[in-house]
Amino acid sequence: MQPKIHGSCLCGQIRFRIDGKFGPVGQCHCSKCRKLSGTDGNAVFHTKKSSFHWLSGEEQIRTYHPPDQPIWSSSFCNTCGSPVPNADSSGDIYYVPAGLLDDDPGFRGYAAHIFVASKAPWVCITDSAPQYPSGIPAQPAKA
Numbered sequence: 001m002q003p004k005i006h007g008s009c010l011c012g013q014i015r016f017r018i019d020g021k022f023g024p025v026g027q028c029h030c031s032k033c034r035k036l037s038g039t040d041g042n043a044v045f046h047t048k049k050s051s052f053h054w055l056s057g058e059e060q061i062r063t064y065h066p067p068d069q070p071i072w073s074s075s076f077c078n079t080c081g082s083p084v085p086n087a088d089s090s091g092d093i094y095y096v097p098a099g100l101l102d103d104d105p106g107f108r109g110y111a112a113h114i115f116v117a118s119k120a121p122w123v124c125i126t127d128s129a130p131q132y133p134s135g136i137p138a139q140p141a142k143a
């Protein structure tokens with residue numbers, strides 16, 4: 001049985017539920033994730049769109065597209081500014097900031113650190129999770 005987990009933004013207007021499989025959590029150290037979180041990166045995991053359900057507040061979501069980034073975007077709550085789940089460019093996968101969870105997802109610690117090549121100089125990674133200079137290389141590339 002899959003766990004059912006809930007999440008919400010800081011003000012609580014945006015709420016969601018995940019009731020299918022979801023991936024382990026990774027920490028992205030890229031400069032954009034640092035800016036959007038205001039911290040050392042973005043603790044994020046993914047789930048399929050079919051497992052992801054908005055419960056409330058979808059109309060509160062605003063999305064920022066940096067002008068020089070055609071694919072990447074950041075979504076956030078219009079009232080409290082929390083980053084909120086964001087579909088990838090295909091729309092099939094949702095990326096979920098783990099700090100929004102109100103339930104225990106079961107995973108412990110990070111499964112990977114990504115975009116370590118652009119991590120902040122003041123950040124020291126102290127766990128033994130694998131570190132990748134950019135994204136996770138296991139994604140099969142289309143020939």
Ligand SMILES: [Zn+2]
Pocket residue numbers: 009010011012013014077078079080081082
């Ligand atoms: Zn909010």
Ligand SMILES: [Zn+2]
Pocket residue numbers: 028029030031032033034042115
């Ligand atoms: Zn990032």
